[in-house]
Amino acid sequence: MLESLLALGGLVLLRDSVEWEGRSLLKALVKKSALCGEQVHVLGCEVSEEEFREGFDSSINSRLVYHDLFRDPLSWSKPGKALPGGPLEALRALDKKTSSGPATIALDSLSWLLHHLPCPTLCQTLHALSRQDSCPGDSPPGEQVRVLGLLHEELHGPGPLGALSSLAQTEVTLSGTMGQASAHILYRRPRQHPTHQTQWFSILPDFSLELQVEPPLESQPRSDPHTPSVDPTTHLTFNLHLSKKEREVKDSLTLPFQFSLEKQQALLRPGLSQATSHIFYEPDAYDDLDQEDPDDDLDV
Amino acid sequence: MQGKLTLLCDAKTDGSFLVHHFLSFYLKANCKVCFVALVQSFSHYNIVGQKLGVSLTAARERGQLAVLEGLRSAVDVFFRPREQLHPLQFLREASAGDLQPLYAFVRDALEPVDGGEDAWRCPVLLVDDLSVLLSLGVGPVAVLDFVHYCRATVCREWKGNIVALVHDSGDAEDEESDVLLNGLSHQSHLILRAEGLATGFCKDVHGQLRILWRRPLQPTAHRDRSLTYQYKIQDKSVSFFAKGMSPAVL
Numbered sequence: 001m002l003e004s005l006l007a008l009g010g011l012v013l014l015r016d017s018v019e020w021e022g023r024s025l026l027k028a029l030v031k032k033s034a035l036c037g038e039q040v041h042v043l044g045c046e047v048s049e050e051e052f053r054e055g056f057d058s059s060i061n062s063r064l065v066y067h068d069l070f071r072d073p074l075s076w077s078k079p080g081k082a083l084p085g086g087p088l089e090a091l092r093a094l095d096k097k098t099s100s101g102p103a104t105i106a107l108d109s110l111s112w113l114l115h116h117l118p119c120p121t122l123c124q125t126l127h128a129l130s131r132q133d134s135c136p137g138d139s140p141p142g143e144q145v146r147v148l149g150l151l152h153e154e155l156h157g158p159g160p161l162g163a164l165s166s167l168a169q170t171e172v173t174l175s176g177t178m179g180q181a182s183a184h185i186l187y188r189r190p191r192q193h194p195t196h197q198t199q200w201f202s203i204l205p206d207f208s209l210e211l212q213v214e215p216p217l218e219s220q221p222r223s224d225p226h227t228p229s230v231d232p233t234t235h236l237t238f239n240l241h242l243s244k245k246e247r248e249v250k251d252s253l254t255l256p257f258q259f260s261l262e263k264q265q266a267l268l269r270p271g272l273s274q275a276t277s278h279i280f281y282e283p284d285a286y287d288d289l290d291q292e293d294p295d296d297d298l299d300v
Numbered sequence: 301m302q303g304k305l306t307l308l309c310d311a312k313t314d315g316s317f318l319v320h321h322f323l324s325f326y327l328k329a330n331c332k333v334c335f336v337a338l339v340q341s342f343s344h345y346n347i348v349g350q351k352l353g354v355s356l357t358a359a360r361e362r363g364q365l366a367v368l369e370g371l372r373s374a375v376d377v378f379f380r381p382r383e384q385l386h387p388l389q390f391l392r393e394a395s396a397g398d399l400q401p402l403y404a405f406v407r408d409a410l411e412p413v414d415g416g417e418d419a420w421r422c423p424v425l426l427v428d429d430l431s432v433l434l435s436l437g438v439g440p441v442a443v444l445d446f447v448h449y450c451r452a453t454v455c456r457e458w459k460g461n462i463v464a465l466v467h468d469s470g471d472a473e474d475e476e477s478d479v480l481l482n483g484l485s486h487q488s489h490l491i492l493r494a495e496g497l498a499t500g501f502c503k504d505v506h507g508q509l510r511i512l513w514r515r516p517l518q519p520t521a522h523r524d525r526s527l528t529y530q531y532k533i534q535d536k537s538v539s540f541f542a543k544g545m546s547p548a549v550l
Binding site: 018050072073116154157 | 398
């Protein structure tokens with residue numbers, strides 16, 4: 001998956017969210033580029049240099065040039081530890097630094113840059129940086145510049161997101177379910193239809209990528225390990241269970257409204273087994289006992 | 301846990317009990333604390349702190365605690381000469397300013413004493429709360445920049461901790477609050493989210509606490525990064541229990 005993401009060149013947009021962070025994937029791509037012998041320039045705005053370099057071994061760290069915009073990006077400190085010219089100049093300076101040979105530029109993050117630079121300026125600078133003026137097929141593959149941009153989706157409106165999306169050759173949207181991360185990748189190859197691909201993956205502690213199988217859709221939700229399973233039928237004051245004898249008696253009981261063969265026979269031979277029933281009625285003093293049928297005068 | 305940003309977030313409930321907890325926790329742990337208290341008066345925090353076993357007045361007198369009492373000192377902004385920057389200087393600006401003076405206050409309060417003779421352990425910045433700054437006219441990016449600089453100085457340089465409370469309005473129309481909350485979540489190492497119960501108010505279970513670890517130093521294969529507990533706030537403590545296991549229900 002990493003090779004295909006790095007193959008196209010141009011701008012690779014990594015869209016992450018609070019729940020599914022993208023810095024690990026960015027570092028995995030940085031590691032892959034460094035292992036291919038390229039020089040990697042990182043414009044770090046959100047994390048310190050130590051934190052970004054953590055997890056990389058010395059061979060990768062030696063190929064990684066970290067431009068520190070984290071310590072003092074807005075020149076608030078005195079004496080100033082800021083990069084001269086502020087964020088925009090730092091971004092433009094990367095263009096000159098990558099003019100020779102294949103290179104990868106990692107922007108951590110584009111969200112920070114988008115908050116501090118006007119969107120059109122940022123888009124123009126990114127366009128120049130990823131050398132999209134010349135047709136990718138014309139320049140020899142050795143001079144391709146790859147720009148990896150980390151973007152936090154929830155922080156921006158649809159306008160800036162759409163603008164950056166249209167600039168990107170490859171767009172990776174990170175999500176996942178049930179602890180398993182997935183990347184939805186959109187490739188925009190020149191003169192071809194855009195293609196989609198969804199890949200489930202996990203990033204190992206040394207920032208290499210391991211592909212995963214898609215988790216089954218009907219997996220049962222994991223039971224919360226902190227809730228012990230409690231049997232509700234213990235400690236009750238009544239009995240919910242049946243003994244074997246009680247179960248037998250229950251099964252052999254005929255229900256009163258079930259029309260079985262015995263009942264049919266009993267109905268066909270009245271008086272033999274049925275006890276006649278009597279109604280005992282003692283009238284009160286004020287009762288009107290009229291033996292006539294009150295329905296006689298109905299003309300039905 | 302050192303050099304970390306812990307984000308306290310509350311949604312449909314009051315998460316200030318977490319602020320009181322962390323304040324008393326770090327004071328008892330002998331850390332140097334800078335408390336940016338924008339919501340309540342100093343005496344309020346002091347009274348609650350005494351129930352939890354710390355005296356804020358005593359801590360302030362011995363130099364362990366530096367407090368910016370927003371309610372009281374906001375008025376001072378207008379009575380100071382303009383050249384002297386007050387931490388809440390942005391209140392005086394016509395357009396949305398930045399929080400550099402507030403950052404300068406925090407930096408001066410927590411800067412380690414030269415010579416390494418500091419009596420206190422790691423520095424801690426506590427903010428109650430960041431959403432108030434939005435209401436006072438500061439833009440969300442300016443608040444994020446303030447937290448960024450505090451992280452660079454307090455967390456990275458001085459290996460201290462930051463604990464900040466922010467409110468989740470839950471209102472889809474409040475874009476600024478969403479940008480602030482999400483931006484802070486991306487910067488945080490640990491998020492503690494206090495939520496009201498979905499079914500409404502309950503006498504015995506006051507809410508639910510979700511704990512989410514972000515930015516693990518080493519990405520792990522099994523991402524068991526979040527836990528949920530329910531809680532009940534009592535007079536001097538908070539009791540936590542697993543979901544559905546409140547003693548009142550069992």
